[in-house]
Amino acid sequence: MTRQIHPLDKHLRLERIPTLYCPGCGLGIALGALLRALDKRISEGTINPDKVLWVGGIGCSSRMVFYVNYDAAHVIHGRAIPFALGAVLANPDLLAIVTGGDGDIAGIGGNHLIHAARRNVDMIVLMFTNFVYAMTGGQVAPTTPRGVSTTTTPRGNPEYPVNAVKLVGSLNANYVARASVTTPHYIEQFFYKALGMRGFRFIEIVSTCPEIYGRHIGLRDPVEMYSELRKRVKYKHKPSLEKAEIDWEKGIVIGEFVERSNPSLIEILKGVRS
Amino acid sequence: MQALGAQSSILSRATGKYRVSVVIDRCKECGICIFVCPTKVLVKSSVLNKYGYHPPDPVNIDKCIGCRLCEYNCPDFAIYVEKVV
């Protein structure tokens, strides 16, 4: 057994560390922040680690569930949300945490995202926006900014991207926030908050992919990519959904956009709220 | 440098206040910790880990303010900060 040394080691499957992530990939920064929030909840006694279930689809972001020392399911591409829905319907005591990329969650899984938010299903969805399909080599994603050249848009992306925060916020989700890997303290704070709520909770985490996206936009060096993203990120205190800009040129607004206490699907089905 | 077994050799320096430790074989030499440290404690070392990466060395440990930004921004759980009691 590998010896525990780092303060988060007890939450990791150490035999799988180091991760397969490329050097300087922002996903590992986010994972650390998420585990610190979970650690805080567990040590306070507000979360039972035996009830935690991580679910990921396919992609670098989804693969996060492979590294956590919890019950976890690695399912097919875009289907992590329906898997988590099945799990919480079968066992409403579970705390389902879905991780996935912008391709997995907002692209192939976009329909599940919409309907899980509409139904206020009890789960936390963490969507990592690195602006491309990273694992498969940098194809255009639904979040790719206009004009950016990717593997499949060599002359620049001609399409308009989706703003997932605005989309999910317009539905019946109880919590909608956005953070960035350059602000790990906000990832920790927002996830900590989400862990204490019911219903559908969505956190978009803007991440760096120096290896693939960085190559496409000329920021191949992890530190350069990190620092360019950090320059663009602006925190706002409880901004409205209209302020939820995510644009490489105009800036990326992070913060807590939506906080509601609408009845969740499980509460409705149990008849405790209607 | 202390040897703590094959999987977990640590490069560690401390003042009377803080200890900064680097798990040598977890580091991927991304440089983010060096970049985010506000007081420039960390410098790329000449140590070569088992994957061929050079981990950082907290050579300027006297300047450490214990902010843990290096720990919180490392993508690979390779650096951590402790208060020395």
Ligand SMILES: Cc1ncc(C[n+]2csc(CCOP(=O)(O)OP(=O)(O)O)c2C)c(N)n1
């Ligand atoms: C049904 C199906 N279609 C396509 C693929 C190929 N595929 C694997 S990962 C991926 C996209 C990954 O992008 P994203 O979800 O944004 O995650 P990232 O790697 O960027 O974190 C695709 C298209 C697949 N595995 N299954």
Ligand code: SF4
């Ligand atoms: S391809 Fe991009 S997102 Fe995937 S591990 Fe590498 S840097 Fe991270």
Ligand code: SF4
């Ligand atoms: S704790 Fe802060 S000051 Fe000390 S090495 Fe880390 S980043 Fe630098």
Ligand code: SF4
């Ligand atoms: S941030 Fe972590 S992986 Fe990157 S150079 Fe520092 S210790 Fe190594």
